[in-house]
Amino acid sequence: MSQPVSLQRRLGIGLTLGVAALWLVATTLTVFIVQHTIDRTLDSSLEETAQRILSLAVVEIFNRESSDLLQQVASLRPHEEYITYLVRGANGIPLLISHDVDLSVFPETPQMGLRSTATHRLYGTSAVSDTFFIEVAEPLTYRHRATREMLAMLLLPLAVLVPLSLAGIWWLVRHSLGGLLAYRQALEERDAGDLSPVEAPRLPAELVPVAVAVDQLLARLRRVLEAERSFTANSAHELRTPLAAALAQVQRLRREAPPGPLQDRAWRIEASLRELSRLSEKLMQLAKAESGGLLVETPQDVLPVVIHVVDDFRRSYDTRLELSLPKEKQIVSSIDPDALAILLRNLIENALKHGREDRPVEVAVSSEGVLRVINAGPVVPAEDLVRLTDRFTRANSRADGSGLGLAIAQAIATGSGATLTLISPATGRGDGFEASLWLPP
Structure with a gap:
């Protein structure tokens, strides 16, 4: 093009x-x-x-x-x-x-x-x-x-x-289109999550209706997205308490029930409630990922966040996690630490669920600020790979999951200016899956 x-x-x-x-x-x-x-x-x-x-x-x-x-x-x-x-x-x-x-x-x-x-x-x-x-x-x-x-x-x-005319006309056109150039720059500098009205000083009268229409469209889109995020976050938040209460009652019922069909049915209900609770947690994370505010004013070292998340998973998954850190003492980035933790948790959860159980999941941070999460397993077809970051989309896998983990990671990466790349087979291997995140400097 x-x-x-x-x-x-x-x-x-x-x-x-x-x-x-x-x-x-x-x-x-x-x-x-x-x-x-x-x-x-x-x-x-x-x-x-x-x-x-x-x-x-x-x-x-x-x-x-x-x-x-x-x-x-x-x-x-x-x-x-x-x-x-x-x-x-x-x-x-x-x-x-x-x-x-x-x-x-x-x-x-x-x-x-x-x-x-x-x-x-x-x-x-x-x-x-x-x-x-x-x-x-x-x-x-x-x-x-x-x-x-x-x-x-x-x-x-x-x-x-001809040269004088070119210089004079160029200056006159640039001066006359100064408002339009400022409007273009204002649009280029904002990220995809900024839906605030665009300031348009000195815009030519012919383009004022266009700027007004753009602001109206952004306002309408902002209201729709805010309503969607509010509904998602409020629904997930309101479900937490009744789900916890229902889960406690089912656990108590399962312990009090005599061995037999009733106890098995109570166990299946408990598993469904746990899955629903995890889905509620994922919806809250998705609402946070799409709400903006994923950058901090003062860049911070991301290595402590990575170490904390990996240690937290190691306590639950024993030795299935291998961590590789750069020789540098710090990797500074402007991404919000909480957002990075949510992103990394989802990438590791995805690797643990869909990777081979007899092979560890590798978490590596390079000196260039690239975070990689690699797991062994079958190769994901290219046509499935491009759809994995869509909501409620899962590859051909029998593992449990809601299909929101990579969607949440992609939303955080987009909102923070990072770049998330999915690769299968993993780099330098014949199989496996790799999620590579280029952190914003």
């Missing part, structure tokens, strides 16, 4: 290209207009030059002793001749030419009016009842050079205008 292009970049590049395109269009039109004006002016000068030279040439030819001789006008000083001319008689014989003339430029017979060849612009006219003809030639290279110089002078400011 391609990365989205920012509005600031779109406006900056679009407006700059638009200014450059308009400048090029204006330059092109200007070149055509000015070139047309130059051609008209030079054509008029060509006509005026031809008529002026012809009148002088006729007088000079009439004053000769022999009017049929070809005479070349001498140059007073060396110079480049831009306009050359050829005067002919009625029979087409050249009578007078300029000093730097190229006769191949002119046609064999005189032609009247303006015309162009591949290299020259020509003008021809006659005098004395079409007995004398003159043709004046001007190289087109001079006109082309003038056009190129004019085009260069018009395009030269564009080399300065």
